[in-house]
Amino acid sequence: MKNRSGKLLTKSKFMAGLQCPRYLWIYVNDPGRIPQPDLVTQHTFDQGHEVGEIAKELFPGGLDMSGLGFREMLTETSARLRDRKPIFEAAFQCGQLYARVDILNPSADGGWDIVEVKSSTDVKDENIADVAFQRYVVERCGLAVNRCHLIHINRDYVKQGEIDPAGLLQSADITDQVAEVYGGVADMTEDMLQTVAGDCPDSVIGRLCDSPYGCPLKDECWADMPQHPVTGLYRIGARSDDLLKLGVTAIADIPAHFKLNDKQAIQKSCVECGQPHVESGEISKFLSSLEFPHQYLDFETFATAVPMFDGTRPYQNIPFQYSLHTIAAPSAEAGHRYFLYQGNADPRPEFISALKRDLVEAGTIIVYNQGFEEGVLKKLAEAFPEYTEWVNGITARMADLLIPFRSFHYYHPAQGGSASLKQVLPALTGISYDSLEICDGQVASLKYFSAAYGGLPEAERRKVFSNLLEYCGQDTWGMVRIVGRLREISGG
Numbered sequence: 001m002k003n004r005s006g007k008l009l010t011k012s013k014f015m016a017g018l019q020c021p022r023y024l025w026i027y028v029n030d031p032g033r034i035p036q037p038d039l040v041t042q043h044t045f046d047q048g049h050e051v052g053e054i055a056k057e058l059f060p061g062g063l064d065m066s067g068l069g070f071r072e073m074l075t076e077t078s079a080r081l082r083d084r085k086p087i088f089e090a091a092f093q094c095g096q097l098y099a100r101v102d103i104l105n106p107s108a109d110g111g112w113d114i115v116e117v118k119s120s121t122d123v124k125d126e127n128i129a130d131v132a133f134q135r136y137v138v139e140r141c142g143l144a145v146n147r148c149h150l151i152h153i154n155r156d157y158v159k160q161g162e163i164d165p166a167g168l169l170q171s172a173d174i175t176d177q178v179a180e181v182y183g184g185v186a187d188m189t190e191d192m193l194q195t196v197a198g199d200c201p202d203s204v205i206g207r208l209c210d211s212p213y214g215c216p217l218k219d220e221c222w223a224d225m226p227q228h229p230v231t232g233l234y235r236i237g238a239r240s241d242d243l244l245k246l247g248v249t250a251i252a253d254i255p256a257h258f259k260l261n262d263k264q265a266i267q268k269s270c271v272e273c274g275q276p277h278v279e280s281g282e283i284s285k286f287l288s289s290l291e292f293p294h295q296y297l298d299f300e301t302f303a304t305a306v307p308m309f310d311g312t313r314p315y316q317n318i319p320f321q322y323s324l325h326t327i328a329a330p331s332a333e334a335g336h337r338y339f340l341y342q343g344n345a346d347p348r349p350e351f352i353s354a355l356k357r358d359l360v361e362a363g364t365i366i367v368y369n370q371g372f373e374e375g376v377l378k379k380l381a382e383a384f385p386e387y388t389e390w391v392n393g394i395t396a397r398m399a400d401l402l403i404p405f406r407s408f409h410y411y412h413p414a415q416g417g418s419a420s421l422k423q424v425l426p427a428l429t430g431i432s433y434d435s436l437e438i439c440d441g442q443v444a445s446l447k448y449f450s451a452a453y454g455g456l457p458e459a460e461r462r463k464v465f466s467n468l469l470e471y472c473g474q475d476t477w478g479m480v481r482i483v484g485r486l487r488e489i490s491g492g
Helices: 011-019 021-029 039-056 070-083 125-140 175-182 185-197 239-245 262-273 280-288 348-358 370-383 385-396 421-429 441-453 458-490
Strands: 087-094 097-106 112-117 145-153 169-173 294-302 318-327 335-340 364-367 398-400
Touching: 011 021, 011 097, 011 125, 011 185, 021 185, 039 097, 039 112, 039 169, 039 441, 070 087, 087 125, 097 125, 112 125, 125 145, 125 175, 125 185, 145 175, 280 458, 294 370, 294 441, 294 458, 318 348, 318 441, 318 458, 335 348, 335 458, 348 370, 348 385, 364 370, 370 385, 370 398, 385 398, 421 458, 441 458
Parallel strands: 112 145, 294 364, 364 398
Antiparallel strands: 087 097, 097 112, 145 169, 294 318, 318 335
């Protein structure tokens, strides 16, 4: 392999190259253009690191290279191969190819097994390509690789006491899947090295920008997309790439012969006329199903790869906050109650106790995306069976405010093909989240986790908690406003 630019193709850059040649080129040649990871992305990295540390416990006596510098890591890995012990973060370089292996484990006949560790709950296609690259580099450095494994989270693990690494993690033998990809790695790496040695490729936009990961350069490449792009068409999926290949970027420009389903056709019509689509009869039918008192309820939760509390599973949603707006009668003002756990232990006992106190025993409990709140409540009932009958009663009284929007009984072009509360609320009422310090659920979860369990100074903790109360309160107040607007629109 000819040395073109002298710059290394690492496994992270290899994965970038599989996603997009332009992303690869910028990653190698102009990395300053790549934004720093946002809060959510950084949290994903941190979760992976935590799981990786636990995985090391499954290989006692392992030699850890992770604290070494680049050159020292390569040298020390080479020197310690003779010890025939597991090596963590084993480093290998062959020409312009460089790979670090999470765990290199000695196996039969003087060979080695590659063990990749992920914080996901199953094996993904991108994991196979990742390990295939590692195997290619390791074997070009003269080692024999016997098997390839992927260690991932066991979704059925239930924490009881100290974390049991062998219970939390499970291993999948992916040798055969890696072999299917392995034969193409040489050509792929050759193509990528040619790419990084040449001029920056033109941007190609489409589903590749979000698969398998959200590209950090997406905003740059999508800067010239129209206000209503075809990629925002409701459930368009792979067909958006078909339109983009035809040079069609705007929903309004979709040709008449391109088949749309009923909801997509409504969206296109709304974009063209600039007016909302309203089915008054269906909206009135939904509103008439709501019984007073109306109780507008929203939860905030966090989830961790490694469960924190006994009786919980990996990535289980742990509720820490709710907002509840109640309207007792048609002419009544909305009352507001809320709960936010501010301790550093398990928030669930206080959460469910407060919720039982605040919810009245009659009327409709109005939520947005019912499956979420209902799922959280059912898990609470499993953990605290004394609440089971009560939980069953309140879930039976729930109504999902998502329904009129998911069904396109109301659709506004400003929704951008989405029926989420964050899109519907500003489109229907003009209420925006833009001015809030916390403006989406993932950020709310991570900010809370940092404040409650991350050791923030007290002043910062109080600020985060105040911002959380404002954010969650806007969700339920926004639902109140949505129902009010639907009544106005439908004449109900």
